Amino acid sequence: xxxxxxxxTAAVSRRSLLKAGAGLAGAGLATRLSAFPTPAIGAEPVxxxxxxxxxxxxxxxAEKAMEEAGVKIEYVTVTTDEVAKRIITQPNSxxxxxxxxxxxxxxxxxxxxxxxxxxxxxxADKITPVLTKGTIDGKDVGSQGSAPWKYFYLDxxxxxxxxxxxxxxxxxxxxxxxxxxxxxxxxxxxxxVTHWSALLDPKFKGKAAxxxxxxxxxxxxxxxxxxxxxxxYKDKGNMTKAEIDKTMEILTxxxxxxxxxxxxxxxxxxxxxxASGEVVIQSMWSPAVTAVRSxxxxxxxLALEEGYRGWASGFALPRTLRDKKLDAAYEFINWFLSGWxxxxxxxxxxxxxVLDTAKEKMEPYEWAYWYxxxxxxxxxxxxxGTVIEQPGxxxxxxxxxxxxxxxxxxxxVMDENEYxxxxxxxxxxx
Amino acid sequence: MxxxxxxxxxxxxRIADAAMLPSGAETAATSRRRRTRGGAYWQAAPMxxxxxxxxxxxxxxxxxxxxxxxNSYSITPAxxxxxxxxxxxxxxxxxxxxxxxxxxYLSTIKFCLLVWATTLVLGFTIAYFLAFHIRTTTMQIxxxxxxxxxxxxxxxxxxxxxxxLLGRNGLINQILVxxxxxxxxVEWLLYSDFAVTLAFVHLLTAFMLVPILNSMMRIDRxxxxxARDAGASGAQVLWNVVIPLSKTGIxxxxxxxxxxxMGDFITIGVMGGQQIASVGKVINVQTSYLQFPLAAAxxxxxxxxxxxxxxTLTRFIDIRKEL
Numbered sequence: 001x002x003x004x005x006x007x008x009t010a011a012v013s014r015r016s017l018l019k020a021g022a023g024l025a026g027a028g029l030a031t032r033l034s035a036f037p038t039p040a041i042g043a044e045p046v047x048x049x050x051x052x053x054x055x056x057x058x059x060x061x062a063e064k065a066m067e068e069a070g071v072k073i074e075y076v077t078v079t080t081d082e083v084a085k086r087i088i089t090q091p092n093s094x095x096x097x098x099x100x101x102x103x104x105x106x107x108x109x110x111x112x113x114x115x116x117x118x119x120x121x122x123x124a125d126k127i128t129p130v131l132t133k134g135t136i137d138g139k140d141v142g143s144q145g146s147a148p149w150k151y152f153y154l155d156x157x158x159x160x161x162x163x164x165x166x167x168x169x170x171x172x173x174x175x176x177x178x179x180x181x182x183x184x185x186x187x188x189x190x191x192x193v194t195h196w197s198a199l200l201d202p203k204f205k206g207k208a209a210x211x212x213x214x215x216x217x218x219x220x221x222x223x224x225x226x227x228x229x230x231x232x233y234k235d236k237g238n239m240t241k242a243e244i245d246k247t248m249e250i251l252t253x254x255x256x257x258x259x260x261x262x263x264x265x266x267x268x269x270x271x272x273x274x275a276s277g278e279v280v281i282q283s284m285w286s287p288a289v290t291a292v293r294s295x296x297x298x299x300x301x302l303a304l305e306e307g308y309r310g311w312a313s314g315f316a317l318p319r320t321l322r323d324k325k326l327d328a329a330y331e332f333i334n335w336f337l338s339g340w341x342x343x344x345x346x347x348x349x350x351x352x353x354v355l356d357t358a359k360e361k362m363e364p365y366e367w368a369y370w371y372x373x374x375x376x377x378x379x380x381x382x383x384x385g386t387v388i389e390q391p392g393x394x395x396x397x398x399x400x401x402x403x404x405x406x407x408x409x410x411x412x413v414m415d416e417n418e419y420x421x422x423x424x425x426x427x428x429x430x
Numbered sequence: 431m432x433x434x435x436x437x438x439x440x441x442x443x444r445i446a447d448a449a450m451l452p453s454g455a456e457t458a459a460t461s462r463r464r465r466t467r468g469g470a471y472w473q474a475a476p477m478x479x480x481x482x483x484x485x486x487x488x489x490x491x492x493x494x495x496x497x498x499x500x501n502s503y504s505i506t507p508a509x510x511x512x513x514x515x516x517x518x519x520x521x522x523x524x525x526x527x528x529x530x531x532x533x534x535y536l537s538t539i540k541f542c543l544l545v546w547a548t549t550l551v552l553g554f555t556i557a558y559f560l561a562f563h564i565r566t567t568t569m570q571i572x573x574x575x576x577x578x579x580x581x582x583x584x585x586x587x588x589x590x591x592x593x594x595l596l597g598r599n600g601l602i603n604q605i606l607v608x609x610x611x612x613x614x615x616v617e618w619l620l621y622s623d624f625a626v627t628l629a630f631v632h633l634l635t636a637f638m639l640v641p642i643l644n645s646m647m648r649i650d651r652x653x654x655x656x657a658r659d660a661g662a663s664g665a666q667v668l669w670n671v672v673i674p675l676s677k678t679g680i681x682x683x684x685x686x687x688x689x690x691x692m693g694d695f696i697t698i699g700v701m702g703g704q705q706i707a708s709v710g711k712v713i714n715v716q717t718s719y720l721q722f723p724l725a726a727a728x729x730x731x732x733x734x735x736x737x738x739x740x741x742t743l744t745r746f747i748d749i750r751k752e753l
Contacts, residue, residue, distance in 0.1 A: 081718035088503055088720060106720070110503045206617060212704045214715065255705065262621050262703025277599050278620070417502060421719055422519070426530040429537065429707030 046328035047072040052098030053080055055350070056175050056313070060383065061341050069335035071328045079266075087112055091318045096329050098175055100313045102146035102215070102411040107316075108160055108171065114319045115154035115169025120330045123337045124170070126354045130404045131174050131312055132166075139405055141310075145219065145237020145412035148174070148312045158319065172314030173333050174353035176345050179308030179397070179407050182220075183270075183284030187298045188277060196220075196306050197228035198281055200254050209273050209282035212263035214424035215413055218244070219309055220283045221251050223408065227306050237412035241419055248423045252430045263428075267291075274299055286349050289396070290388065301396040307408035308397075314353070346370050347383045351400065373399030489733075496726035505722055513727035534707040535735065541623075541698070542691045542739075545630040549687050550680065552631065553638030557679075558672070561646035562654075574643065581636050589629050589697055596620040596628075621703030629701045634690055638683035645679030646672070677746070685740050692736045 045066065050057070050073050062073040076094055078086065084103045086093060091112035099107065107113060118124045131148040134141045143150075151171055153163040162171070184193050189204075199208055199220065211217045222236040231246055233239065239247065254260070261279050264270045271291045273279040284301065292299035315333050317326070335341070342352030343361035347370070352358045359367055368374040373395060380389035397403045414420055499508040521529035528536060556577065564570045580588065595601045596619040603615040618624055649672065657667045673680075695710025704711075709732045716725035 085718075085720060106502045209703075214719075260703075260705060263705060265704065272593075276593075276597055278597055413502070417719070418721070421715060421721070422516075422530070425534075425707070425712050425715060428705065428711070429530045429533045 045070050045072045046324050047074055048095040048325065048328055048332060049074050049076055049093070050096045050098070051076040051078065051086060051094035052083060052313075053078065056098050056345065058344065058383070061336075061344060064340055065332055065335055068340070069331050071332040071335070073332070087316075087318075092320055094318060095321055095325050096332065097316050097318070098313055099172065099316055100311060100411065101148040101151055101172060102311070102413055104151040104162075104171055105146065105413055108151075108154070108162065111158065111160050112319055113171070113316045114321065115157045115159060115167075115171065116173060116315075116317060116333075117157075117330075118168050118170050120334075121170070121173060121337070122334050123354050123357065124173075126337075126356060127174060128351075128353060128355060131177060131353065136401055136404050141404060142307060142406075142408040142410075144233075144235045144409035145309075147237075147310075147410045148172075148177075148314075172316050173337070174312055174314040175336065176350040176352065177310065177312030178286055178350050179310045179403050180283070180285050181304060181308050181397070182281060182302045183274060183289045183292070184282075184300050184302060185274060185277065185280045185298060186300050188280045193281065193302055194305055195227045196223040196304050199224040199283075200228060200250070200259060202257070202259070204259070204281050206258050206261055207278075207280045208260055209262050209264055209270070209279040210260055211270075211283040212265045212428070214421050215417065216309075216411055217263070217283070218247060218420060218424070219409060219412070221247055223306055223309065225250055227304075236409045238414045239416065239420075241416055244414075244416060244420055244423055248427050252427050255427065255430060286396075290349060294386075294388065303397045303402075303406075307406040308403065309409055309411065310404075310407035311411040344383050347381070351404075355400075369393075369395060371400045373402060492726045492729055495723050496730050498723040498726075500721060500723045502720060513723045514731070516724055517727050517731055530707075530712075531731075534709055534712060537706060538692060538708055541626060541630065542688055544627050545634060545691050546684060546687050548627070548631045549635045549638040550684070552635050553642050553683060554676070554680070556635075556639055557643040557646050557676075560643055561649075562672075577639055578636055585633060586696065586700075588633060589700055592625065592629055592632070592701065593620065596625055621701070621705065623702075623706070625701040626698050626706060629697050630691060630694075633697065634687050637686040637690065638680075641682040641686070642676055642679035645676045649675045681743055681746065684743055688739050688743070689736055692732065692739070 048071060052075075054077050057075045057077060062075065065071050065073055080100065080103075083097065083099050084107060087097060087099065087103075087107050088110050091110075097113075129135045130141055132152055134143055134147055134149045141147075151162050153165075153167040154169040154171055155161045155163050155167065157169055159169070163169070182193070182196065182199060184198075188207075198204065199210070201208075211220060218239070219236055222233055222239070225231050225247060226233055226236070230250060231243075233243055262269075262273055264273060264282070267285065267288055270282060270284055270288050273282065274284070274288075274292045275295055275297050286301050289299050289301040315329075315336070317329055321329060337352075337354045337357065339354075339357030339359075339361040342354060342358030343366075345352055346358055346362060347366070349370075355371070359371075362370070365377040366380070369376045369380050369389070376389050376391050376393050378391055379387040380393065382388050495505065496513055497509045497511070499506045499510060499512065517531055519529065521532055560570055560573055560577075564573060593600070597603070598615045598617065598620070600620070602619060606612045607615060653671055653675075654667055657671050662670065693710055695708045695714055698706050698708040699711060709728065713725045713728045713732070716722075716728065
C-alpha cells in the first residue's frame with residue numbers, strides 16, 4: 001500500500017515541470033499520430049499516458065526512457081483508489097497503468113485490461129520468484145491475502161479469469177514491491193518493540209495510530225490481534241464474517257478504551273503524527289519512516305517477529321491499446337525492467353521486479369546496503385543526491401532475503417469486502 | 431457529499447428568482463402581463479439552465495443510481511431498495527443501542543447544534559456591535575473586512591493551523607506545562623469533539639455573521655428610537671425589535687452553517703483524528719470502494735435529513751416574504 005503514499009511527497013516541482021513539458025510535447029504528438037497513422041512518422045516518439053500513484057513516477061525515469069527507449073511518458077498522477085476507479089470507469093483515459101495486485105480481483109472481471117504477452121517481455125523469466133511463485137531461495141513466502149502469484153496469469157489475452165498455472169498472458173508486469181510494518185519512536189518508548197501486539201498494548205494508550213483504509217487497516221489489526229494471542233485466523237487476507245466481527249469487536253474495545261490517538265489515510269498524515277510525537281507507534285510504510293528520519297527525528301521501521309504485510313504493484317495495459325502505442329508500451333516495459341529504473345527505485349527503498357539488471361546499474365556498496373543488509377561503506381544517497389544514511393548504517397529489516405522471506409500476508413481485497421466496509425464504518429462511528 | 435452544499439448554496443437565489451416573478455406582473459394589464467411574463471422567463475432562463483445542468487441533473491442521477499445494483503467492479507441498472515435497506519441495516523433490530531447510521535447522524539447533528547449555537551451567539555454579538563455600536567460607516571466597513579479577510583485563505587489551511595497549537599507538544603500545552611498549571615499535557619485539546627467544534631466555529635462564524643449584519647444594517651434606526659421613547663429597556667429593544675427584524679439573517683446564516691456541517695467530512699476527519707464518524711466520510715469510503723449505489727443512497731438520505739432541518743428552520747420565518 002505504499003502507493004497512495006508519496007502522492008504529495010515526491011517533489012511536486014519536478015513532477016509538474018515534467019508534466020508541463022511532456023504534456024505539451026505529448027499533446028502535439030498525439031494529434032499528429034491519430035491524424036496520419038502512416039509509417040512516415042515512425043521516427044517520432046510515441047507518447048504514453050501513464051496512470052498511477054506518484055510512487056513509481058519520476059521525471060528522471062521519464063527522461064531516461066525518452067533517451068534510451070524513445071518513448072515519451074506523460075504521467076497522470078492519482079491516488080490508489082482513483083487508479084482502480086479510472087480503470088473501471090474511464091478505461092480509455094490512459095495507455096499504461098501501474099496498479100496493485102490486490103486490486104486485480106476487482107479489475108480483471110471488468111474486462112478493461114488486456115493480458116500481456118509474456119513472449120514480448122524479454123526478461124519475463126527473470127522476474128523475482130517472490131512474486132511469480134511465492135518462494136525465495138526455495139523457501140515459501142507467506143501466502144495469506146491477495147498474494148501476487150495467485151493473480152499472475154490470465155486464461156487468455158482477453159480473459160476475465162485468472163489462470164491456475166502459468167500461461168502466456170500476464171496480468172501485471174511487476175514494477176515495485178515491498179513489505180510494510182509498524183514504525184515507532186524509540187526515543188519516546190521504553191524498551192524494544194518486538195511484536196505486532198504492541199499496536200494494541202495498553203502501555204501505548206492514546207499514543208497509537210492505525211491506517212484508516214479498511215482493507216489494510218484490518219490486516220494490521222489482525223497481525224496485532226494474532227500476535228497478542230487473542231485470536232488465530234485461518235487467512236488474515238480473506239476473513240470470514242465471524243472473523244471480521246471478532247476483529248472489529250477487539251478493535252472497537254481498544255478504541256473505546258482510548259488506545260488510538262488518531263487514524264490516518266495518507267502518507268503525510270502518518271509522517272506528521274510520528275514527527276510531532278502525537279503518536280509513538282503506528283502502521284507505517286518504509287518510505288514514511290525515512291521521511292520522519294530525514295527531519296532529524298528518531299524513527300524505526302520495526303522488524304517484528306510475526307513478519308511483514310507485503311504489497312506489490314505492476315504495469316497493465318488497457319484492452320483497447322493497439323498498433324504503435326501497444327508496441328511502445330511493450331518497449332517501455334522492457335526498458336523499465338532493464339535495470340536503470342530498478343536501480344533508481346531501489347535507492348528509494350523499493351524493490352524492482354528484476355534484480356540482476358538493477359544490480360548492474362548500482363554501485364557495489366549501494367547493492368550491499370540496500371540488498372545484502374550490510375553496513376554502508378560510503379554515505380548512502382537518495383536518487384536526487386541527498387545523503388540519507390551515513391557510513392556504518394544498516395538498513396532496517398536487513399537484507400532482501402530476510403525481508404521478503406518474512407512476509408506473513410499480502411494486501412488484499414477479501415471476499416467479504418462489502419461486509420468489512422460496513423463493519424469498518426461502524427468501528428469509526430463507535 | 432457534493433449535493434448538500436450545493437442545495438444549501440443554491441436555495442436562496444432560486445427563492446429570490448421565484449419571488450420576483452409574480453410581483454412585477456400583478457399590477458400590469460393582461461396583454462402586457464403576458465409579454466412581461468415571457469420576458470421574465472427568458473431572463474430567468476440562463477440561471478435555470480445552469481441549475482438544471484449542474485444541480486438538478488446530477489441530483490437526478492444520484493437518485494437513480496441509488497436504486498441500482500452493484501458488485502465490486504460494476505453497477506447495473508435496476509430498481510431495488512437494497513441500498514436503502516443497507517443504509518439502515520440493523521437499525522431497528524439493534525435498538526435501543528444505535529446502529530452505524532443512527533450513531534453517525536446523531537454525532538453529526540450534535541456537532542450541528544453545538545456549532546450552530548456557538549456561531550449564532552458569536553455572529554449575532556459581533557454583528558450587533560458592528561451595526562449599532564460603531565458610529566462611522568468607514569469603521570464599520572473596516573471592521574467587517576477584518577472579520578472576513580481571513581476567509582480568503584483556504585479552509586484547509588485555517589483548519590490545519592490549529593494542530594501545532596493544540597497538539598500534545600503544541601503551544602498551549604507547552605504554556606500549560608511550563609507554567610506548572612498541569613503536570614501532563616492536556617490530551618483532549620486535539621483529535622476530540624472539542625477540536626472539531628472549535629475548527630467548525632472558526633470556519634463558519636463568518637457565514638452567520640454576514641447575513642445577520644446585513645439584516646441589522648437594514649433596520650430602521652427610528653424604530654429603535656421609538657421603542658426607547660415608549661420606555662423599552664435595552665433588553666426589551668433587543669428582544670422585541672432587533673431580534674425579530676434580524677430573523678431573516680439568522681435563518682439564512684443558520685441554513686449555511688447547518689448544511690456545511692451536515693455535509694462536512696474533512697474538518698471532522700482532520701480535527702477528530704479520523705476517529706469521529708461523519709456521514710460524508712461514510713460516503714467517501716463507499717465511493718472509494720466503488721460502491722456507488724450505496725453511496726448514492728446515503729447521499730439521498732443525507733439530503734433528505736438536511737432538507738428536513740432547513741424546512742424546520744424556514745417554518746420560523748418566511749424568507750420569501752422577508753426578502
